[in-house]
Amino acid sequence: MKMNKYIINIICFGFCSLLFANAPTIQENESPSIIGGSRSVKEAFQYPRLLMNQYSYIxxxxxxEFFIKxxxxxxDIKIIKSLGxxxxxxxxxxxNQLKFIPASVxxxxxxxxxxLPIIFKK
Structure with a gap:
């Protein structure tokens, strides 16, 4: 009788192992990225020339916030925190100048x- 339980446990363990081995793979997600990285960002976002010669600076x-297609x-670019x-x-x-590699699944x-947060300093 003990031998039957032992065999049944081994068979159940084997089936469970097969079920988990055939489980679907985890989705591989990639976030969007900016082509050229921080260098491209630095070139695209310069302090506004209109404000460069003023005594007080911001x-x-x-x-x-926007969609990357x-x-x-x-x-659909929207400014959600504005400095003016x-x-x-x-x-x-x-x-609009930046080039993106889209997100993927x-x-x-x-x-x-x-x-996209950008810090402006004069």
Whole structure:
């Protein structure tokens, strides 16, 4: 009788092992990335020229939110934290200059919403 339980346990363990071995693989997700990295960001986002010669200067963080489409282009740019109209203009222009590698799931590109914070210092 004990031998039967032992054999049944081994068979159950074997089947369970097979079930887990055939479990679907984990999805591989890749976040979007900027082609050229920080160098491209630094070139695209310069302190607004309009404000360069003023005695008082503004510094701080601007944040934009936008979609990166499956082909790496951007759309629907919204400024969600603004330092003023001159900075908003630089943000929109800079985002449109950047080139992106789109996000992907299992090697297939997908559209994603992306937030980009930029710190401006004079």
């Amino acid at each position: 510094s701080g963080k601007s944040i934009a 499956t082909d790496g282009t951007v759309s 109209p001159a900075f908003d203009e630089v943000m929109v222009k800079g985002i 299992n090697g297939q590109p997908i559209s994603v919403r992306y937030k």
